[in-house]
Amino acid sequence: MLDRDEGKVHFAYYEDLAEWHDEGPVTHVVLGDMQGVGVEKLGPLSYRVSYGRKSVEFDLNDLSEVQPPAAALGPDEAFMGPIFDESAIRFFLIFNRKLKIFHYILDETVEVADQLQPATSTTS
Numbered sequence: 001m002l003d004r005d006e007g008k009v010h011f012a013y014y015e016d017l018a019e020w021h022d023e024g025p026v027t028h029v030v031l032g033d034m035q036g037v038g039v040e041k042l043g044p045l046s047y048r049v050s051y052g053r054k055s056v057e058f059d060l061n062d063l064s065e066v067q068p069p070a071a072a073l074g075p076d077e078a079f080m081g082p083i084f085d086e087s088a089i090r091f092f093l094i095f096n097r098k099l100k101i102f103h104y105i106l107d108e109t110v111e112v113a114d115q116l117q118p119a120t121s122t123t124s
Helices: 002-006
Strands: 009-013 027-031 037-043 046-051 054-059 077-084 090-096 101-106
Touching: 002 037
Parallel strands: none
Antiparallel strands: 009 027, 037 046, 046 054, 077 090, 090 101
């Protein structure tokens, strides 16, 4: 990710969606000029990635000013940064120093990129 300004892009995939189950190897390559892939910086967070005659422009999210509301954190919690899940829903990554665990808090300061439905209780 940090070498995109050097004209490189990372590509990774695996056969199964459950990578943590060790069901298959992860394939990861760094692509650049030597593989025929061009990465051109258009602006602070804008890039054009080209291969052959195909080019796609990407505008990355500017998350430099993202902060959780003060009431969202407990006294033993520290904000580590914003993070997105695979559905593009934004969360705050929080570290609890006392319990020594990380957890996510839904970022309700922005519109959610999906429709959330309340779970139906299965217990009586």
